Amino acid sequence: MEPLILKSILNSQGFPEGFLTALRQAASELKVKRIALVGGSVRDGLLINRSQQILPNRNKNDIDLVIEGSAKELVGILTKCLGEDTITCSRSYEAYDTVKLKFNGVEIDFATSREESYCLPGENPSIKASVLEKDLARRDFKVNAMAIELLSQEFLDPFGGINDLKAGKLNFLHSKSVEEDPTRVIRAARYSARLGFELTPEGIKQVKSTISNWPWEDLSTNKCITNQHLPALSTRLRMEFELLFEKEPWKIAIKNLQDWGALSLLDNHLQKDKEWSRRLHWGLQLGLPLLTVLIAGTNKPLKVAKRLQLSQKQQKLLQESHELKEILIERSLENYHENSLVPSYWCKFLESSGWQPESVALAISMNAPMRHYLLRWLLRWRKQISPKSAKTLLMEGWEEGPRLGEELNRLRLNEIDKCELKKQ
Incomplete structure (x- = not known):
């Protein structure tokens, strides 16, 4: 590859001033012979160089470096060269000998070059330190298996990733x-x-x-x-x-x-799901975690959520929303009496059960029956306050206690019904 292109790619990474010089000094002291810019940094650098456009979701301040040697030891020497006051963040992962640091606002990942082997499909791999070529061979796609060796400025592309890059293929x-x-x-x-x-x-x-x-x-x-x-x-x-x-x-x-x-x-039922796009659209509009919304389309959402180790909060949302939907399905099979069309009916129903607003929102995204009432409660009715304050009621002779709260809620519900009647 032409030296000017390699230089352009390196310049596009946003290395902090003086970083490469300090990196070469540290490599020389540790007798490290090869340090390479790898993966997405090279891929995106080549794409930007070709199109002269900024890629969507491209993080300029995220750089991946692979070292034939100990990443931890190299970072230690580099920190001494640059001064500890310039390193604002540092995390180390002993199992993989990787270090993440932030230098003048730029995040840089250092990793010891390694090769991997899998004892079981899908399990975490066994690893051992190796040469740069072996590190490239463990990656996912050919377009992600390219590197630029920083000390010699040599371009490495052992699997023909640049050809896939030109053809727009994975x-x-x-x-x-x-x-x-x-x-x-x-x-x-x-x-x-x-x-x-x-x-x-x-x-x-x-x-x-x-x-x-x-x-x-x-x-x-x-x-x-x-x-x-x-x-x-x-x-x-x-x-x-x-x-x-x-x-x-x-x-x-x-x-x-x-x-x-x-x-x-994730789930066989989800593979056949035809409603995921509509469900995710509503989930996005209502500010829900989208993975939870996607999983809500399975026939055993809690089982899938536990397997994926979703948070307890997300598991509770799935449980409550499915309970709510099942109740609404049962009630929709019955004849709704006239009061069920009144806003205060839905306020009492939803609020007495203690469902979280996010659970109601998730039930809406799941296309639950009578969801238009759920949506009105979520966006309007639950936010309505009583036209009279507790202080006013006390001045009118009410005493503090549960009955005062019940009266405030009664006035609030009457106000909701009145406002909705005016809109009709």
Whole structure:
């Protein structure tokens, strides 16, 4: 690759002033011979260089470096060179010998180059330190397996990632990429949606083949293993979906996953779900956590939520919203009496049961019966206050106690009914 292009890519990373010089000094002191800019930093740098446009969701202040040597030791020497007062944040992960630091507002990840092996499909890999080429070989896609060696400014592309980049294609790095780590399917959907790239026919075939063989068999025990038995996989699935909903064009990504048959990694019922787009639209409008809204479309949402280790709050939302929906379905089968169309009826019904507003919102997104009443309660009625204050009632002769609260609520409900009647 032309030196000017490499220089342009390095300049686009936003390295803090003096950082590269200090990095070379630290590498020399530690006798580290190779440090490389890797992964998305190189991929996006090449794309920006070609299009001269800023990529959507591109974080300029997030740099990934791989070192043939100890990342922790290198960062220690680098910190001494730059001064501890310039390092504002530092986190270390001993198991993988990785360090994250923030230097003049720029986040930089340092990792020791390593190779990986998988004892079981979907389990966390076993790792050992290795050379840069082995580190590139453990990655997910060919477009993410390129590097720029900083000391020699050599461009490394052992798998032809630049050709896929030019063609706008996503190719898994090898034939067992998805089998080893099914979360790579979620990343494929993310990158496809964000970059406008297409997963190759070979990649789609690999996804479908892996999914069709799910659950897999552990040859050592002759037992089937699923993501329920692999907590590490379940955790990574949750994290990948959270990233998808946080940063990516999620509607395109979820459609890709369903087209590839990959939503069955979460739940088979969800793979067949035709309502996810409408449900997620309402969830977005009502400010709900979108992964929770997606899971709400399964036939056993609590089971899926527990497997993915969703928070207790999100599990409670799923439980309450499904209880509410079931009650509304039962009541919709009966003849609603005239009072059930009055706003105060719905206020009493919802407020006496103690459901959280977020649970009611989730039931709305799930297309619960009589949801227009739920929506009015959520957005208007529950916020209505009594036309008279407690102080006024006390001045009128009421005494403090439960009856005072009941009277305030009665006045509030009457006011809600009155306001709604005027709008009709």
